[in-house]
Amino acid sequence: MTLYAFYFLSFLAVLSALMVVFSRNPIYSVLYLVITFFCVACHYLLLNAQFLAAVHIIVYAGAIMVLFLYVIMLLNLNQETESQKSNILKFAAVISSGLLMVVIIGALRGVETGVIELGSNSKIGLVKNLGNLLFNEFLLPFEIVSLLLLTAMVGAVMLGKNHMRRAQQIAKNRNGKFADSATNNIKVKELTNE
Amino acid sequence: MNNAVSAAIQGVPLNYYIWLSTALFVIGVLGVLYRRNIIIIFMCIELMLNAVNLLLVAFSAHHGDGAGQVFVFFIMAVAAAEVAVGLAILIVIYNNTRSTDIKVLNKLKW
Structure with missing residues (x-):
């Protein structure tokens, strides 16, 4: 089953x-x-x-x-x-990935045979066991991963902040132009009225 | 009851997991080569990482060693970091070029 x-x-x-x-x-x-x-x-x-x-x-x-x-x-x-790749490139992509599949399966044929007992009562995957491993044997990689996540967070915030500032500038420029044109229109109207 | 459940349980050969992971990995490679949208390419990279994760868990269950599952945990953290930074870069690229086509980045090739 x-x-x-x-x-x-x-x-x-x-x-x-x-x-x-x-x-x-x-x-x-x-x-x-x-x-x-x-x-x-x-x-x-x-x-x-x-x-x-x-x-x-x-x-x-x-x-x-x-x-x-x-x-x-x-x-x-x-x-x-979305612009598509040309048919030749698509064909080449399919062929090359199929070749990659053939190569990997050919290389891994008969490397390690065995049967995984699914549903056996092993307790490897439980939180207790993994936590023991994580905080004893793999403590240093765990801390390094936390540093990596912090770095990624800072990087993402920096990238996003830079673009927000630029968007604000663009909006300000646009508003300034609109303001100028509005005042010009008013001046023109005043002139025509006179 | 318990005996019936354990009788219904049978093993899956390790080779099947190797083939499944290979298929998922190759589909990821195919997506990277086939599509031009940067977001789809990111998703295909996630697919490749998942294929490797599945193989690690299968080997971990086969050998009865928990270290493989800890490595999967680390790979998930790296994938999360990669996606966060990659999508931030993608948004900046989109704001500069108004496109998510990799054609606009072809100067990176040389």
């Missing part, structure tokens, strides 16, 4: 990943990517990684995808007027 669940989830994940690439509208791409992420989270559940499944849904489907949706809606990109 778990094998069927595996087949179903894999099929859904690959199908929606293909739809991410081939759907014209970016909003549909984001929604298909959310489906892919949920499938991957269900794979984690099958593999007894409950904590990672929860974190995956929270971080990817909850934070990253919402960020993507915000950007697409802020920039108003939900039209299908």
Whole structure:
């Protein structure tokens, strides 16, 4: 039964990943990517990684995808007027990625065979076990990751702030021009009245 | 009841997970090569990271070692940082060029 669940989830994940690439509208791409992420989270559940499944849904489907949706809606990109690559380039992309798949599968054939016992009562993926590992063995990488997140946050805020200042300047210039033209109009009207 | 549940449970060969992750990774590469929209390219990069994550979790479950899952945790943090900075850069590019086409950035190639 778990094998069927595996087949179903894999099929859904690959199908929606293909739809991410081939759907014209970016909003549909984001929604298909959310489906892919949920499938991957269900794979984690099958593999007894409950904590990672929860974190995956929270971080990817909850934070990253919402960020993507915000950007697409802020920039108003939900039209299908995207310039496409030429047919030769598309053909080359499909061929080269197919070749990459052949190479990877050929290289990994028979590397490590074994059967994963799905649904066995292993407690590796629980919070207690992972927390022990994270705060004993991997304490230094954990702290470095926190620094990385802080740096990314500062960088994103700096980039956003710079563009906000420029937009304010543009708006001010525009308002100044409008003000000038308005006063000019008033002067012209006064002159014509006289 | 418990016996019935454990009898219904069976294993999945590790090779299947390798093939699934390879398929997802290759679809990500295909998206990066196929599309011109920067946002779609970002999403395909996320897809590739997810394929690697899935493979790490599969190997972790196979070997009974929790270190692989901790690495997945770190990869998620790096992906979040990458998306935050990348989308900020994307917004600045859009404000300067009014487009999210990678064609406007072709001077970065040389």
